[in-house]
Amino acid sequence: MKKNIITISRQFGSGGRTVGRMVAEKLGIPFYDKELVEQISLESGFAPKFVEEHGEHAPGKTMFSYAFAPQGVPGVMNGMSTADFLWHIQCSTIIQLAEAGPCVIVGRNADYILKDRPDALHAYIHADMEQRADRIVRLYGESEKSPQTRLQEKDKRRALNYQHYTGRTWGAAENYDICLNTGKIGIEEAADIIVSLVKE
Amino acid sequence: MKKNIITISRQFGSGGRTVGRMVAEKLGIPFYDKELVEQISLESGFAPKFVEEHGEHAPGKTMFSYAFAPQGVPGVMNGMSTADFLWHIQCSTIIQLAEAGPCVIVGRNADYILKDRPDALHAYIHADMEQRADRIVRLYGESEKSPQTRLQEKDKRRALNYQHYTGRTWGAAENYDICLNTGKIGIEEAADIIVSLVKE
Numbered sequence: 001m002k003k004n005i006i007t008i009s010r011q012f013g014s015g016g017r018t019v020g021r022m023v024a025e026k027l028g029i030p031f032y033d034k035e036l037v038e039q040i041s042l043e044s045g046f047a048p049k050f051v052e053e054h055g056e057h058a059p060g061k062t063m064f065s066y067a068f069a070p071q072g073v074p075g076v077m078n079g080m081s082t083a084d085f086l087w088h089i090q091c092s093t094i095i096q097l098a099e100a101g102p103c104v105i106v107g108r109n110a111d112y113i114l115k116d117r118p119d120a121l122h123a124y125i126h127a128d129m130e131q132r133a134d135r136i137v138r139l140y141g142e143s144e145k146s147p148q149t150r151l152q153e154k155d156k157r158r159a160l161n162y163q164h165y166t167g168r169t170w171g172a173a174e175n176y177d178i179c180l181n182t183g184k185i186g187i188e189e190a191a192d193i194i195v196s197l198v199k200e
Numbered sequence: 201m202k203k204n205i206i207t208i209s210r211q212f213g214s215g216g217r218t219v220g221r222m223v224a225e226k227l228g229i230p231f232y233d234k235e236l237v238e239q240i241s242l243e244s245g246f247a248p249k250f251v252e253e254h255g256e257h258a259p260g261k262t263m264f265s266y267a268f269a270p271q272g273v274p275g276v277m278n279g280m281s282t283a284d285f286l287w288h289i290q291c292s293t294i295i296q297l298a299e300a301g302p303c304v305i306v307g308r309n310a311d312y313i314l315k316d317r318p319d320a321l322h323a324y325i326h327a328d329m330e331q332r333a334d335r336i337v338r339l340y341g342e343s344e345k346s347p348q349t350r351l352q353e354k355d356k357r358r359a360l361n362y363q364h365y366t367g368r369t370w371g372a373a374e375n376y377d378i379c380l381n382t383g384k385i386g387i388e389e390a391a392d393i394i395v396s397l398v399k400e
Contacts, residue, residue, distance in 0.1 A: 011374075121384070126374050173371050174211075174326050179379035184321070185397060193393060197385060 003121035003198045004029075004102035007110040009176065012154040013132030013147075015187040016125030017106050019180075022191035024104040027198060032097055033106040039097070040108075044089040051086065087165055111175060112166040123194055124176040127183035203321035203398045204229075204302035207310040209376065212354040213332030213347075215387040216325030217306050219380075222391035224304040227398060232297055233306040239297070240308075244289040251286065287365055311375060312366040323394055324376040327383035 006023055010016020017033055024031035032039075034052075041048040080088065094113045097103055098120070105114075111122040127135075133147035143150060159170035173179050178197065180190040206223055210216020217233055224231035232239075234252075241248040280288065294313045297303055298320070305314075311322040327335075333347035343350060359370035373379050378397065380390040 124373050124379075171373050173324050173373045173376070173379035174381075176373070176379065177381040177384040179324075179373035179376065181374075181377040184377040189397075189400065193396075196393075197389075200389065 003119055005098045005114060005117060005120040006104045006194065006198060007114055007120060007122045008104060008106045008125060009109075009111050009123070010107065010125040011127065011132060011151075011171070012158070013136040013151055014125045014127040015135065015182045015190075018187050019123075019125050019182065019191045019194070020104045020106040022188065023194050023198075026191065026195045027102070027104075029102040029104060031104045031106075036093065036097070036105065036108060040086070040089055040093050043093055044086060046086065109162055109166055112162075112168065121178070121194070121197060122176045124171065124173075124179040125190060126171065126179065126181055128181070131183035203319055205298045205314060205317060205320040206304045206394065206398060207314055207320060207322045208304060208306045208325060209309075209311050209323070210307065210325040211327065211332060211351075211371070212358070213336040213351055214325045214327040215335065215382045215390075218387050219323075219325050219382065219391045219394070220304045220306040222388065223394050223398075226391065226395045227302070227304075229302040229304060231304045231306075236293065236297070236305065236308060240286070240289055240293050243293055244286060246286065309362055309366055312362075312368065321378070321394070321397060322376045324371065324373075324379040325390060326371065326379065326381055328381070331383035 006020075008016050008020040008023070010019070020033065021031055037048050037052045040046075040051045044051065090108055091113050094105060094108065094110050097105065098114050098117060111124075114120045115122070129148060129151060132151055136150065137147050145153075162168065162170040168175055178194065180193065182190050185193075206220070208216050208220040208223070210219075220233065221231050237248050237252045240246075240251045244251065290308055291313050294305060294308065294310050297305065298314055298317060311324075314320045315322070329348060329351060332351055336350065337347050345353075362368065362370040368375055378394065380393065382390050385393075
């Protein structure tokens with residue numbers, strides 16, 4: 001079956017988002033990354049920044065409190081924790097987007113949410129620590145923490161969130177149809193390989 | 201740098217060996233799978249069948265005994281257990297093969313042994329349990345155990361061996377440059393993608 005829905009999971013700093021954008025441009029189909037955050041924000045009532053920060057991170061202590069319940073939508077959380085409510089909205093938004101037609105979806109555990117769609121291709125993009133560190137400093141600048149520490153923290157949070165909501169191991173090859181090391185293969189080449197798989 | 205050495209790690213029943221053979225044929229370079237077993241057998245003095253069964257499996261109780269010491273080569277094991285001696289020979293054989301020129305090497309943790317070679321491309325081939333089960337019954341026939349049990353046992357033993365000798369997690373995408381699900385992508389297509397990466 002032709003693959004129309006492409007999910008891109010990525011290590012922070014690996015260039016996975018850029019790969020996703022290139023794939024969408026080459027195929028002429030919608031690309032959901034920040035757009036997905038905005039959609040989830042609209043559906044949930046949470047601020048986009050909150051969705052962005054918490055949508056792929058492990059539920060922490062504050063996430064289990066109800067202090068962040070969206071205003072103006074009393075009762076919609078239906079007894080769920082903030083984190084679980086966000087996950088619920090994220091799932092339904094991603095399912096709706098996939099239903100609406102061909103697209104590229106970056107992050108937010110879309111590989112798991114759409115795992116049973118035969119028309120979906122699931123890709124994982126990664127790179128070595130050193131190359132990712134160079135990339136985040138180049139793109140996002142320096143910070144108080146070393147780039148390695150920032151990457152390790154982000155990796156850990158994504159892995160915990162993924163494990164918590166999917167029961168699977170983050171970065172295990174068997175979750176994906178194709179995994180590519182952009183540090184070795186290159187970002188544009190990675191996009192080309194994915195496009196060629198979709199076109200076949 | 202051009203990639204001349206291709207290592208193929210694979211889940212049992214995923215068609216990874218076939219992918220490796222196709223890549224070697226398409227590139228016109230040597231293919232080491234059974235040939236590697238024979239080479240290790242020659243170097244170590246162990247029977248090929250013993251090398252094949254134990255070269256990718258976790259060291260079990262019998263492997264820590266010295267009962268299997270090759271005859272005619274007293275003292276060469278130098279105080280090592282049988283399993284460690286086999287690993288030692290396996291490493292040196294694989295390093296020698298890679299030194300000798302372009303080739304495809306299937307299995308035997310070659311991805312780890314050659315991880316620091318900039319001219320090596322490391323691939324991991326996997327497929328869903330159901331497709332692997334179909335394949336092993338078709339290729340190797342029925343057995344007393346269900347194909348799922350055979351696969352689970354083999355997966356577990358390979359994972360333990362890999363973890364023991366490399367300290368890494370078997371099947372983690374970050375160990376490889378490319379991982380492909382042949383159940384979704386196809387065996388010939390997987391070989392073509394790898395060939396295209398090597399030719400670039």
